Structures are given as C-alpha cells and as structure tokens.
Amino acid sequence: MIRVTIYNEYVHEREDEAIREVYPEGIHMTLKQQLEDEEITVRTVTLDDLPDGLSDEVLAETDVLIWWGHIRHREVPDEVAQRVQQAVLKGMGAIFLHSAHHSKPFRLLMGTSCNLTWREDGDSELVWVINPAHPIAQGIGRFIKLEHEEAYGEPFTVPEPDELVFIGTYDGGEVFRSGCCYRKENGRVFYFQPGHESYRTYHHPDVIRVLKNAIHWANPIYRVPELVCPHVKKPLED
Amino acid sequence: MIRVTIYNEYVHEREDEAIREVYPEGIHMTLKQQLEDEEITVRTVTLDDLPDGLSDEVLAETDVLIWWGHIRHREVPDEVAQRVQQAVLKGMGAIFLHSAHHSKPFRLLMGTSCNLTWREDGDSELVWVINPAHPIAQGIGRFIKLEHEEAYGEPFTVPEPDELVFIGTYDGGEVFRSGCCYRKENGRVFYFQPGHESYRTYHHPDVIRVLKNAIHWANPIYRVPELVCPHVKKPLED
Amino acid sequence: MIRVTIYNEYVHEREDEAIREVYPEGIHMTLKQQLEDEEITVRTVTLDDLPDGLSDEVLAETDVLIWWGHIRHREVPDEVAQRVQQAVLKGMGAIFLHSAHHSKPFRLLMGTSCNLTWREDGDSELVWVINPAHPIAQGIGRFIKLEHEEAYGEPFTVPEPDELVFIGTYDGGEVFRSGCCYRKENGRVFYFQPGHESYRTYHHPDVIRVLKNAIHWANPIYRVPELVCPHVKKPLED
Amino acid sequence: MIRVTIYNEYVHEREDEAIREVYPEGIHMTLKQQLEDEEITVRTVTLDDLPDGLSDEVLAETDVLIWWGHIRHREVPDEVAQRVQQAVLKGMGAIFLHSAHHSKPFRLLMGTSCNLTWREDGDSELVWVINPAHPIAQGIGRFIKLEHEEAYGEPFTVPEPDELVFIGTYDGGEVFRSGCCYRKENGRVFYFQPGHESYRTYHHPDVIRVLKNAIHWANPIYRVPELVCPHVKKPLED
Numbered sequence: 034m035i036r037v038t039i040y041n042e043y044v045h046e047r048e049d050e051a052i053r054e055v056y057p058e059g060i061h062m063t064l065k066q067q068l069e070d071e072e073i074t075v076r077t078v079t080l081d082d083l084p085d086g087l088s089d090e091v092l093a094e095t096d097v098l099i100w101w102g103h104i105r106h107r108e109v110p111d112e113v114a115q116r117v118q119q120a121v122l123k124g125m126g127a128i129f130l131h132s133a134h135h136s137k138p139f140r141l142l143m144g145t146s147c148n149l150t151w152r153e154d155g156d157s158e159l160v161w162v163i164n165p166a167h168p169i170a171q172g173i174g175r176f177i178k179l180e181h182e183e184a185y186g187e188p189f190t191v192p193e194p195d196e197l198v199f200i201g202t203y204d205g206g207e208v209f210r211s212g213c214c215y216r217k218e219n220g221r222v223f224y225f226q227p228g229h230e231s232y233r234t235y236h237h238p239d240v241i242r243v244l245k246n247a248i249h250w251a252n253p254i255y256r257v258p259e260l261v262c263p264h265v266k267k268p269l270e271d
Numbered sequence: 272m273i274r275v276t277i278y279n280e281y282v283h284e285r286e287d288e289a290i291r292e293v294y295p296e297g298i299h300m301t302l303k304q305q306l307e308d309e310e311i312t313v314r315t316v317t318l319d320d321l322p323d324g325l326s327d328e329v330l331a332e333t334d335v336l337i338w339w340g341h342i343r344h345r346e347v348p349d350e351v352a353q354r355v356q357q358a359v360l361k362g363m364g365a366i367f368l369h370s371a372h373h374s375k376p377f378r379l380l381m382g383t384s385c386n387l388t389w390r391e392d393g394d395s396e397l398v399w400v401i402n403p404a405h406p407i408a409q410g411i412g413r414f415i416k417l418e419h420e421e422a423y424g425e426p427f428t429v430p431e432p433d434e435l436v437f438i439g440t441y442d443g444g445e446v447f448r449s450g451c452c453y454r455k456e457n458g459r460v461f462y463f464q465p466g467h468e469s470y471r472t473y474h475h476p477d478v479i480r481v482l483k484n485a486i487h488w489a490n491p492i493y494r495v496p497e498l499v500c501p502h503v504k505k506p507l508e509d
Numbered sequence: 510m511i512r513v514t515i516y517n518e519y520v521h522e523r524e525d526e527a528i529r530e531v532y533p534e535g536i537h538m539t540l541k542q543q544l545e546d547e548e549i550t551v552r553t554v555t556l557d558d559l560p561d562g563l564s565d566e567v568l569a570e571t572d573v574l575i576w577w578g579h580i581r582h583r584e585v586p587d588e589v590a591q592r593v594q595q596a597v598l599k600g601m602g603a604i605f606l607h608s609a610h611h612s613k614p615f616r617l618l619m620g621t622s623c624n625l626t627w628r629e630d631g632d633s634e635l636v637w638v639i640n641p642a643h644p645i646a647q648g649i650g651r652f653i654k655l656e657h658e659e660a661y662g663e664p665f666t667v668p669e670p671d672e673l674v675f676i677g678t679y680d681g682g683e684v685f686r687s688g689c690c691y692r693k694e695n696g697r698v699f700y701f702q703p704g705h706e707s708y709r710t711y712h713h714p715d716v717i718r719v720l721k722n723a724i725h726w727a728n729p730i731y732r733v734p735e736l737v738c739p740h741v742k743k744p745l746e747d
Numbered sequence: 748m749i750r751v752t753i754y755n756e757y758v759h760e761r762e763d764e765a766i767r768e769v770y771p772e773g774i775h776m777t778l779k780q781q782l783e784d785e786e787i788t789v790r791t792v793t794l795d796d797l798p799d800g801l802s803d804e805v806l807a808e809t810d811v812l813i814w815w816g817h818i819r820h821r822e823v824p825d826e827v828a829q830r831v832q833q834a835v836l837k838g839m840g841a842i843f844l845h846s847a848h849h850s851k852p853f854r855l856l857m858g859t860s861c862n863l864t865w866r867e868d869g870d871s872e873l874v875w876v877i878n879p880a881h882p883i884a885q886g887i888g889r890f891i892k893l894e895h896e897e898a899y900g901e902p903f904t905v906p907e908p909d910e911l912v913f914i915g916t917y918d919g920g921e922v923f924r925s926g927c928c929y930r931k932e933n934g935r936v937f938y939f940q941p942g943h944e945s946y947r948t949y950h951h952p953d954v955i956r957v958l959k960n961a962i963h964w965a966n967p968i969y970r971v972p973e974l975v976c977p978h979v980k981k982p983l984e985d
Binding site for chain 4 (some may be wrong): 362397403404405406409413414416433434454456457458491492493495506507
C-alpha cells in the first residue's frame with residue numbers, strides 16, 4: 034500500500050463560488066477520491082492544518098507527498114518547507130502540481146527561482162508525451178487535451194530535468210516543460226504543470242492516470258535512517 | 272579563425288524550381304554568404320563531392336561541420352559517415368540541420384533511431400528560448416517567429432539532450448525540441464530543427480544568429496591526436 | 510517472469526585451463542546458475558551460435574540481454590549488433606559486462622569509442638556505491654571488495670551516464686566509472702565493469718546481487734511495435 | 748578583465764600555527780597571489796567582513812565568486828547565503844572549494860544535504876581527469892598528484908553533476924567526485940574537492956591551473972536584470 038499525503042492550500046475553493054463548483058470539497062478531496070485504489074491510500078492536509086499536519090511523524094508515514102498551493106505560499110511555515118525537503122532527501126517521493134512551482138519546498142529542492150511566464154485566457158492545452166517509455170507516461174496517447182488551462186510559458190527556471198516526460202502548448206503558442214522528473218538525493222520529485230483551480234483538469238482521466246503513474250514512480254525504494262556526514266575509518270579497516 | 276565546412280545534399284535546389292527560387296545557389300551558398308565574417312571562414316561540399324569532399328584531410332582542417340541533407344541520406348557513403356563520427360569524437364564540432372536528424376553521421380553519434388513525426392502544411396513556427404543564458408541563445412529574444420516551417424513533432428527519439436536550448440511549436444499544435452546540445456566524447460554536437468528547403472528560414476537573421484552562436488559554441492578547445500585504448504603502467508610508475 | 514538471454518563469447522574458458530577452472534562451463538553458465546530464480550529465467554547463447562542465436566525471434570522473446578565478450582568482438586556479425594541495438598531502442602533491456610565496453614552493440618548504442626585504459630596486475634578493487642537509493646545498489650553496503658580484477662582506468666569515453674551508480678578503484682590508484690545507467694530511446698542500458706575472465710568475480714554474491722537488481726531495473730515496461738517516422742495529420746484532426 | 752571575489756572564512760590560519768605556516772596570510776591571499784594575471788583581478792573577503800563584505804553591490808561587481816569555509820559555516824548570515832544564491836541564479840559564476848560543500852550558499856544552490864564521508868590521515872590523493880575535453884581540465888595530464896589531502900568519500904549527496912570533470916582517490920581506497928559542474932539557472936557552479944587547510948594544496952600549480960580554468964568557464968556570458976515571474980500577453984500580440 035502506497036501512503037500518499039495530499040497537501041492543498043484550500044483557499045480558492047472556499048472563497049470563490051465558481052471555483053467551488055469545480056472542486057466542491059477542495060482539490061484535495063477531488064484528487065483523493067480518484068487516486069485511492071487497492072494500491073494507494075490518501076490522507077489530506079490543508080494550510081489550516083499546518084504546521085502539525087505535516088509534522089515529522091506525518092511525513093515518516095508518507096511515501097509520496099502531493100502539493101498544491103497558489104496564493105498562500107508564504108503562509109507555509111519555513112519549518113514545514115524544510116521538513117518536506119529533508120523527507121524527500123531521505124527518500125520520500127514528492128509531486129508538485131501547477132502553481133506549486135513557487136511553493137517553498139519545491140524551491141528549496143530545486144535551488145533555483147522556479148520562475149515562468151503566465152497568461153490566463155482560458156486557452157486549451159495539448160500536453161505532449163515526449164518520452165513514451167517513461168513509467169509516468171504509460172497509458173497516455175500522443176497527448177492529453179485539456180479544454181482550458183492557464184498558459185505557463187518558458188523560460189521555466191528550474192534545473193535541467195533528469196527526465197523530461199511532457200511538453201505542453203496552448204492556443205496562444207507558448208510552450209512549457211509540463212512534466213519534469215528529478216532525483217534529489219534519495220527521493221524522487223515530479224513536477225506536473227496542469228491544474229489551475231478554475232478548470233476541470235483534475236477531473237480528466239488522463240491527468241489522474243499521470244498522477245497515479247507518478248505516485249508509483251516516486252514511491253521510495255530506499256530510505257536513509259538519518260542524515261549524516263560521518264567520519265570514517267579506512268575502508269579496509271572497517 | 273574558425274574553419275567551417277558546410278555539407279549540403281544539394282538536390283532539391285537543382286530539381287525543383289520553387290525551391291531554387293528560395294536558394295538559387297543552394298542552401299550551402301546561402302549559409303556561407305551569411306555565416307562568413309571576420310571570425311568564420313566557410314568551405315562547402317555537396318553530395319556530388321563525396322567521398323573525397325569529406326576526406327580525413329578535409330575533416331582535419333574543419334573546426335565545425337554543418338550538415339544539411341534530406342532525401343539522399345542513403346547515398347552518403349558509410350565511410351564518410353564514420354569519418355565524421357570519428358572526427359567529432361576527436362573534438363570537431365558538428366551542427367545538424369532540420370532533416371539531418373536522419374542523416375547517417377547524426378544517427379551514429381546519437382545511437383538511437385532519431386525518429387519524429389512530421390507534417391508539411393506551411394504552418395508558422397515559434398521557436399522558444401528555453402535557456403536564455405546558453406551561449407547559443409545570445410541575442411535572441413523570447414522566441415523566433417518563422418512564417419513557414421515543416422511541422423516536426425514529438426516523440427523525437429534522441430538521447431535526453433545535455434542542454435535543451437529551444438522548443439518549437441506550430442499552428443497545428445505540435446511541440447518539438449528544436450535546439451539540442453550534446454557532448455560526444457571530445458566534440459560538441461548541436462541539432463537545430465528549422466530549415467525546410469521550401470521556406471526562407473535560412474534568410475532569417477535570428478536563424479543565422481543562432482548558427483553563428485552554435486559555431487562558436489562547438490568550436491573545439493581540445494583535439495585527441497588518435498583514438499586509443501591503451502595498456503598503461505601503474506599510475507605512480509609512469 | 511523476466512526472460513534473460515546471456516550472450517557469452519565463450520573462447521577463453523575453452524582455450525585456457527586456468528580460466529576454465531574458474532568458469533568450467535563458461536561464464537554464461539556460471540551466471541545462469543546464479544541468476545535464475547522464481548522471477549528470472551535464463552537462456553544462453555555463445556559466439557558459435559551466431560547469427561541465429563540472436564535472431565529477431567530470440568530478441569523478441571528476450572526482456573533483458575546480458576553481454577560478455579572480449580577478444581572476438583569483430584567476429585560478431587554486424588547484423589547481430591544492429592539487431593541488438595534496434596531491440597534496445599524498442600524497449601529491451603541490456604547489460605554489458607566488463608570488456609563488452611568494446612562490443613559492437615554497446616558502441617552502436619553509445620555512439621562513442623568507449624575507450625579506457627587498462628592494466629592487468631591482479632589488483633584488488635573496491636567498487637563504491639555512489640547512489641545508495643538507486644535500484645541497482647539495493648542490498649549492497651558501502652562498497653564491494655573484489656580480491657582480484659583487471660584495472661580499468663579513466664577516461665572512459667562514453668556519454669555522461671544518465672545515472673552513475675558505482676565508481677571503482679584499484680590498488681594501483683586508478684578510478685573508473687564502474688556502473689553506468691543509460692536510457693536509449695525505449696530501452697535501458699547498464700554497463701558494469703567487474704568481470705575479468707581469470708578472476709572469480711561472477712562467484713561473488715554482491716556481484717550477482719547487482720546483476721539481479723540490474724535485470725529488474727532494465728526489464729522493459731514499454732515496447733514500441735515498430736520503428737517509425739510517420740507523417741501525421743494535425744493533432745486535433747486525428 | 749574577470750572580476751573574482753574570494754571569500755575565505757580565515758579562522759584556521761589565525762588560530763593554528765601549523766596551518767599559518769602553510770598559508771601565512773590566509774588561504775585567500777595565497778589564492779589571490781597566484782590567480783591574478785592579465786585577465787583576472789581578485790578582491791578578498793573574510794568572515795569578519797560579513798555581511799557587508801558580500802553586499803549586493805559587491806556581488807554585482809563580481810563575475811566569479813570563490814568560497815572557502817569549514818568550521819564557521821553557521822556564522823555566515825542567512826541573508827548573505829541567499830544573496831549569493833540569487834547572484835548565481837542571475838548569472839554570477841561560483842566556485843566552491845573543499846569543505847565549502849557544507850557552506851550555506853552551496854547547499855541552497857544544490858537543494859540537497861551535500862554530505863560525504865571524511866577521514867584525515869594525511870593520505871596522498873590522485874585527482875583523475877575524467878573528461879579531458881572539458882575547459883576546466885585543459886593543461887592537466889592524466890591526473891594531479893597531491894602529497895597530502897583529507898580523504899573525502901562517497902556517497903556525496905549532491906545532484907548528479909551536469910558534467911563530471913574529476914574523480915579523486917586516496918591511499919586508503921576511497922573515491923570521490925572531486926570536480927563537479929552545474930548550471931544553476933543563469934549561473935555556473937563548480938565544486939572542487941582539494942584544499943584542506945593543513946596541506947599545501949593551493950601551492951600546487953595544477954590546482955591553480957584548474958582554478959584559473961574554472962574562473963574562465965564560470966565567467967558569465969549572460970546576466971538577468973531582475974528575477975521575475977511575469978504575466979504576459981499572447982506571444983503574437985506582444
């Protein structure tokens with residue numbers, strides 16, 4: 034059983050009626066309902082639950098963390114962001130969605146500004162599969178078509194992905210590296226661009242398929258017991 | 272002085288009047304006229320000149336080789352393709368243009384099939400700068416707009432580029448990794464997608480700028496005298 | 510069940526008594542006996558069986574190919590090397606052992622000369638785990654100690670590995686990237702340096718563990734039905 | 748003229764007589780005296796000069812920053828570490844030496860814990876050239892021999908280097924990725940392992956040659972005026 038924790042800021046859905054209609058119980062609940070199956074169990078956490086909702090204990094019981102945040106990145110306590118970073122370095126998987134490109138833990142893990150350009154005109158998006166052999170692309174055709182998405186554009190100032198799985202493009206002609214894989218010490222990180230709060234992206238079966246694939250991909254095979262920088266004896270005297 | 276050799280198949284321009292109007296003396300001559308400056312000198316070679324036009328002597332006097340080919344890849348002798356590969360491994364730079372993705376030396380260097388999808392409907396293309404700090408992107412704005420190009424689409428079955436500099440998109444909605452950098456042993460390789468024979472791509476100043484940048488980037492700083500796999504003494508007995 | 514095919518040149522073991530004592534039925538049989546378990550089944554092929562021993566049919570029934578060769582690389586037919594390359598590009602896994610760095614299919618896949626330095630003085634080797642979270646390193650401690658190995662040294666002229674798992678060092682002080690992972694189109698390739706014919710390397714349980722791990726890692730999740738470069742319709746007209 | 752700023756903690760050399768004998772005016776002055784030439788000018792900063800010694804103004808006038816620190820990493824103000832990180836992301840080059848693997852700005856840029864193992868027994872080290880075509884390896888033979896160095900060992904928990912230039916090994920048999928190149932947004936970062944305070948490493952001409960090469964390699968060709976995440980118009984309406 035893969036233990037997934039979904040963090041959702043959960044602000045838009047409570048404050049904006051149009052968005053609430055898309056995600057009545059919040060993006061986290063929409064995701065939970067679709068991601069849970071015989072191999073995946075999900076707990077959810079929102080901004081209001083922090084910092085305790087993402088305590089060391091919770092993270093120790095989390096195999097893969099999914100993060101959605103947008104307008105309240107700054108209210109996430111620094112200690113939570115650092116805990117998430119440390120948990121990933123020790124082996125926890127992490128999936129950052131859409132505007133989580135600017136979340137504190139993603140920026141800590143990337144080491145860069147994670148900037149991009151953006152435009153919100155309700156464009157449709159084609160999310161193209163670049164690497165059909167990648168585990169995260171299994172079951173997806175040549176592309177996913179999303180009726181409406183926020184247009185994200187390059188340059189996306191992240192490190193060169195270890196593996197690039199998707200590139201998106203929009204009616205307006207922008208391109209964006211929409212699915213980026215990173216190994217960060219002992220943990221795996223996947224960034225996936227689709228998922229603006231006002232659109233029905235997380236109701237799209239292909240998007241759910243990508244997220245399930247990513248959960249399996251990021252599920253840790255190795256956990257470091259503690260972070261260390263040890264003094265050692267000579268190798269052959271150990 | 273950087274010594275550039277341009278190989279152009281030179282078939283379309285002689286056989287098709289519409290193409291000849293775009294490149295009256297051949298793509299190689301259009302490129303030569305625009306690329307030569309106080310730092311770059313160009314010699315040209317066509318399919319008719321092979322194999323001697325790309326002899327070991329010519330390659331030894333070439334710092335950067337530019338390759339354009341399309342419908343006569345198979346007529347390039349295997350020995351020429353292997354010579355080009357070996358020259359790159361020893362340090363020569365190489366720039367492969369457009370349909371040269373399927374040329375013999377490019378495939379030898381990549382080790383993969385270098386397939387892609389294609390569609391020729393006269394779409395316009397936006398070639399986006401992904402990495403504005405890269406030497407090859409210097410002097411280019413957010414994107415290059417090409418009035419007409421052949422649409423190349425993913426998956427482009429090359430190894431993950433060491434550095435991805437450009438991504439292109441077309442009216443029809445395809446995306447393509449249009450500018451890909453590779454280090455291959457001691458040589459540098461750049462693949463650049465724009466340049467279908469029927470369009471005026473190589474008259475576009477931004478395209479020429481990219482090619483000049485790429486020539487400087489690929490210009491070798493190190494040449495291996497010969498390829499070897501030597502038996503050696505113990506390091507401290509040398 | 511993962512279907513493994515082991516190719517072994519099988520020359521040393523028949524021609525040299527000292528080597529035959531180490532691998533009485535050949536390296537392929539020593540490997541087969543130790544690698545087969547409830548998840549892995551092995552068939553073996555030797556140089557004498559080529560080209561039919563590695564026909565398209567055999568490769569189609571192979572999930573992961575293991576390759577050991579040394580002094581008869583040139584006798585492997587080019588058609589076999591190309592078949593192996595194509596099978597990997599379509600998704601088959603491949604593990605190249607020791608002097609297979611110079612085998613024809615490995616060089617085709619890498620696109621480089623795959624040279625190195627070498628010295629055969631019976632040094633002991635420490636094979637260090639660089640990336641303890643990698644699937645191929647599971648179950649291995651900080652390093653594997655091999656009593657005797659041929660010393661391979663840098664520069665090892667392969668492309669920068671997608672993931673570097675092991676670095677080896679020897680009594681004499683050389684270093685070598687001993688465990689290198691590559692994605693090649695739809696297939697995964699692992700190069701592993703230990704395994705000189707005169708030493709007992711393939712009797713070492715940690716070496717067998719690495720190979721079992723590598724078989725699971727390279728086992729394909731995706732196979733391309735045929736290699737294509739298709740003309741396509743506009744994405745939204747498909 | 749490349750404007751280099753060297754930051755040195757400058758504690759050991761003042762507090763320990765044996766170390767002062769090796770670097771009488773501090774490691775920063777030894778480096779400055781050897782690095783300055785007709786193309787490189789150096790200013791120096793020590794821990795006592797912080798935070799103003801590395802103000803935004805100083806960093807704006809710095810093309811390449813060299814960082815040496817060991818036992819007082821924590822006393823470097825967070826604001827300074829963040830300023831350095833931001834300057835690199837905008838284009839400044841940075842070279843981190845030896846125990847600076849644990850410095851605040853290096854860890855911010857890497858996003859990982861940057862741990863390693865260590866042992867201080869006065870071993871000699873061989874620093875092997877892995878990539879002889881790399882600009883940073885120019886002028887170096889097969890390896891650099893250092894009479895005495897602290898032994899650093901793997902796993903070194905940094906992201907997979909974009910380019911690996913050197914691997915070191917020691918009498919005791921450890922291996923370590925001693926020369927690692929990274930692109931971080933618009934800036935280039937080089938980590939170089941040699942340089943323990945008690946040894947004469949920075950008096951070795953090959954080490955100075957590596958540092959000069961690295962300065963030229965990291966010298967920025969592109970600077971971002973400010974960090975932004977802009978809302979944009981449609982590409983073709985700009």
